[in-house]
Amino acid sequence: MPTTPTTDVPHVDDEQLLRGAHLRVTRPRLAVLHALRESPHADTGTVLDAVRGRHTTVSHQAVYDCLHALTDAGLVRRIQPTGSVARYELSVGDNHHHAVCRVCGSITDVACATGRAPCLHASDPQGFAVDEAEVIYWGLCPNCQNQPDSDSTAPHHEKGRR
Amino acid sequence: MPTTPTTDVPHVDDEQLLRGAHLRVTRPRLAVLHALRESPHADTGTVLDAVRGRHTTVSHQAVYDCLHALTDAGLVRRIQPTGSVARYELSVGDNHHHAVCRVCGSITDVACATGRAPCLHASDPQGFAVDEAEVIYWGLCPNCQNQPDSDSTAPHHEKGRR
DNA sequence: CTGCAATTCTTGACACATTCAAGAAAAGGG
DNA sequence: CCCTTTTCTTGAATGTGTCAAGAATTGCAG
Numbered sequence: 001m002p003t004t005p006t007t008d009v010p011h012v013d014d015e016q017l018l019r020g021a022h023l024r025v026t027r028p029r030l031a032v033l034h035a036l037r038e039s040p041h042a043d044t045g046t047v048l049d050a051v052r053g054r055h056t057t058v059s060h061q062a063v064y065d066c067l068h069a070l071t072d073a074g075l076v077r078r079i080q081p082t083g084s085v086a087r088y089e090l091s092v093g094d095n096h097h098h099a100v101c102r103v104c105g106s107i108t109d110v111a112c113a114t115g116r117a118p119c120l121h122a123s124d125p126q127g128f129a130v131d132e133a134e135v136i137y138w139g140l141c142p143n144c145q146n147q148p149d150s151d152s153t154a155p156h157h158e159k160g161r162r
Numbered sequence: 163m164p165t166t167p168t169t170d171v172p173h174v175d176d177e178q179l180l181r182g183a184h185l186r187v188t189r190p191r192l193a194v195l196h197a198l199r200e201s202p203h204a205d206t207g208t209v210l211d212a213v214r215g216r217h218t219t220v221s222h223q224a225v226y227d228c229l230h231a232l233t234d235a236g237l238v239r240r241i242q243p244t245g246s247v248a249r250y251e252l253s254v255g256d257n258h259h260h261a262v263c264r265v266c267g268s269i270t271d272v273a274c275a276t277g278r279a280p281c282l283h284a285s286d287p288q289g290f291a292v293d294e295a296e297v298i299y300w301g302l303c304p305n306c307q308n309q310p311d312s313d314s315t316a317p318h319h320e321k322g323r324r
Numbered sequence: 325c326t327g328c329a330a331t332t333c334t335t336g337a338c339a340c341a342t343t344c345a346a347g348a349a350a351a352g353g354g
Numbered sequence: 355c356c357c358t359t360t361t362c363t364t365g366a367a368t369g370t371g372t373c374a375a376g377a378a379t380t381g382c383a384g
Binding site: 189205 | 369370371372373379380381
């Protein structure tokens, strides 16, 4: 048994996290939180696999419900870069942004450009009451930069486009 | 009948637009360009309806092909706010951004915050070669701000969420 | 103007993420 | 410990977007 229980044991914090958001504590929800903690920017399928990998059987519908509930409660943030399916990450409070690789689709967190909360102000929002500015940086990840075309040498790339 | 024939007659410019991009000039492509010109930020279904509304029959597959071809050629820009289906707009060169209403889903163009091309520089892209910064402002459009909850009084709101 | 090769469109089926619906199973307050 | 509410399970449906094969069209060369 390893000394650091960070991988297999659901953190007790998650339970408080749920209660703090007035959500019932259920095994699927804890499992989803745990899955998102170990694989950030995971799509629903990845979450489902991760949850099923170590815990009891969970219906895919439950995963969808959990993700929605957690998103509505603000515990989880949903992102969906153009051409990708919905992805989720634990909401860390800081509103950071994302860099998406055009080739392999991998997503990396990027610190907010300005550091502040709404982070950006539209020059002329034409009457829009803007409460959030979401930024996606498109480009090439370090791995894909060094590989003219083919891939599969890279240690990590996720699904990317469909 | 208005004097400006901007509505029903496909502009001759579109043909040159296609040729300039080394694309063959076909009726479906002209129709798609025309549709996008009169309804910006349209999703595929809207484009399909618009195209079929006035022109010959076109398969939905052709619309998808056209949109892909036009997007690849850079004539059309594809956007997909979280929770929405893919939407398309004529690529105008300036890289403006978009404000999306959380309630009705309507999309409005917003001038680029900085005015310049990549428009934004990630504070620490962690090795990413960023070539574009896409910004989406989330908030409430003018109409939805003035309506506590219900809608249907607003003259224009698009599909929004699914 | 005519014919050919390449591209593009049509038709139909398919794949997949996401949602809907109804009943069973839990959660948590009294 | 019981009851009500919420949540999970099961199974099917919706709808966007893709794949594939053949027919039609485009644009160029002759």
